[in-house]
Amino acid sequence: MSIWTDRHVTVVVSGGIASYKALTVIRLLMHEGAQVRVALTAHATEFITPLTFQTLTQQPVVTDEFTMTDPEHVVHVALADWTDVMLIVPATANLIAKMATGLADDAATTTILATTAPKYVVPAMNSHMFANPATTRNLGQLVSDGMTVLDPATGMLAEGYVGHGRLPEPPEIVAWLTSQLLAHETGLPLHGQRVLVTAGGTREMLDPVRYISNRSSGKMGYAIARVAREMGAKVTLISAQTALPRPEGITYIQVTTAAEMLSEVEQAFPTTDMLIMAAAVSDYRPAEMAAQKIKKQPNDHGLTLQLTETTDILKKLAGQKQAQFVIGFAAETQQLLSNATHKLTAKNLDLLVANDVSAPGVGFNGDTNQVTLLSQHHAAVTTELLSKEAIAQIVLETAIAQGAVGKA
Numbered sequence: 001m002s003i004w005t006d007r008h009v010t011v012v013v014s015g016g017i018a019s020y021k022a023l024t025v026i027r028l029l030m031h032e033g034a035q036v037r038v039a040l041t042a043h044a045t046e047f048i049t050p051l052t053f054q055t056l057t058q059q060p061v062v063t064d065e066f067t068m069t070d071p072e073h074v075v076h077v078a079l080a081d082w083t084d085v086m087l088i089v090p091a092t093a094n095l096i097a098k099m100a101t102g103l104a105d106d107a108a109t110t111t112i113l114a115t116t117a118p119k120y121v122v123p124a125m126n127s128h129m130f131a132n133p134a135t136t137r138n139l140g141q142l143v144s145d146g147m148t149v150l151d152p153a154t155g156m157l158a159e160g161y162v163g164h165g166r167l168p169e170p171p172e173i174v175a176w177l178t179s180q181l182l183a184h185e186t187g188l189p190l191h192g193q194r195v196l197v198t199a200g201g202t203r204e205m206l207d208p209v210r211y212i213s214n215r216s217s218g219k220m221g222y223a224i225a226r227v228a229r230e231m232g233a234k235v236t237l238i239s240a241q242t243a244l245p246r247p248e249g250i251t252y253i254q255v256t257t258a259a260e261m262l263s264e265v266e267q268a269f270p271t272t273d274m275l276i277m278a279a280a281v282s283d284y285r286p287a288e289m290a291a292q293k294i295k296k297q298p299n300d301h302g303l304t305l306q307l308t309e310t311t312d313i314l315k316k317l318a319g320q321k322q323a324q325f326v327i328g329f330a331a332e333t334q335q336l337l338s339n340a341t342h343k344l345t346a347k348n349l350d351l352l353v354a355n356d357v358s359a360p361g362v363g364f365n366g367d368t369n370q371v372t373l374l375s376q377h378h379a380a381v382t383t384e385l386l387s388k389e390a391i392a393q394i395v396l397e398t399a400i401a402q403g404a405v406g407k408a
């Protein structure tokens with residue numbers, strides 16, 4: 001279940017060149033499970049029709065305050081009362097000025113004034129309009145009135161030059177709004193917790209073009225990062241190379257080698273409440289990286305590589321832990337439980353997620369996983385074959401049930 005599920009979102013659209021992008025924002029919100037209704041300013045209808053919004057949301061669109069289709073309800077008040085979250089996107093300089101002074105001269109501005117729901121404002125305009133002292137003053141007023149404003153993007157404007165005032169891309173707007181909501185949702189199980197997740201397979205360079213790595217796709221770690229965020233945590237994801245899109249709304253650090261991952265994890269660990277090491281970190285790296293591409297050997301005697309052990313990140317960090325709850329992963333191809341149990345105690349972990357990566361549908365690369373959760377003082381739990389998202393949920397819920405929250 002997402003934080004958006006059944007949330008009532010009113011999207012107010014004003015009349016700018018980016019008005020059409022509100023459609024994509026609405027689609028994304030509805031995809032997340034939100035119920036969306038729309039209010040348009042009269043100028044917005046010059047850019048995009050109410051029919052488009054009505055068809056997309058399957059709800060009547062509020063455009064004209066003085067048309068009474070329902071004699072029992074005053075349209076703007078009914079919409080204002082229905083609203084849990086109000087998103088104003090795009091917010092024109094004109095609408096921002098009206099909001100700053102509390103004007104209510106059409107259905108959109110009257111609805112804005114009449115709702116007590118939190119308001120999120122996404123300005124978009126020409127860079128000179130945005131930099132105008134009047135706009136700066138008005139936005140400052142909105143913030144001191146308790147509204148939250150997203151800074152516009154810098155990029156190519158409709159006027160044909162680059163400037164600060166462009167509407168951020170719709171996925172960015174939804175990610176920002178989601179983060180705002182999550183930060184205020186105190187009832188979530190990981191609210192206020194700082195969760196550090198590692199993911200992906202590290203690459204150990206042999207020469208400038210070749211490396212040793214493994215088949216980890218990063219999907220399990222990324223799923224944990226997403227689910228932890230949805231459970232209210234502040235998430236930092238330290239990711240080795242993957243083909244996955246960067247998850248929104250989290251702090252993201254890209255690394256390549258085991259040594260880089262160690263350095264980043266060590267830096268973040270002291271301010272972490274929960275560490276989840278889902279990355280497949282190389283146990284060995286080439287003793288030396290060749291400065292130039294290694295040439296094929298002239299005779300057919302093969303090539304011997306000298307490898308040296310990398311630092312065991314989990315073991316090192318678990319040794320330094322204060323109040324952190326530390327979760328490790330064990331990918332095994334044989335004697336799963338005995339190997340995993342040894343790892344649990346040898347590395348002083350709070351929880352170990354063991355999976356047999358040789359079994360079909362389990363572990364590396366796929367979208368499913370089946371794991372056994374081992375901990376020092378609780379009975380082992382084996383899951384069914386589930387999506388990595390569902391496994392992530394179980395891992396985090398198990399950690400919470402075993403006292404991960406409130407350890408610090």
Ligand SMILES: Cc1cc2nc3c(=O)[nH]c(=O)nc-3n(C[C@H](O)[C@H](O)[C@H](O)COP(=O)(O)O)c2cc1C
Nearest residue numbers: 014015016017018041043044092093094095124125
């Ligand atoms: C083609 C065109 C594009 C416009 N784009 C913007 C814009 O991106 N941002 C903005 O603040 N105003 C923009 N305007 C000016 C607004 O449409 C104008 O200020 C209008 O009064 C806004 O009305 P509203 O705030 O009630 O929707 C644009 C006007 C035109 C004609």
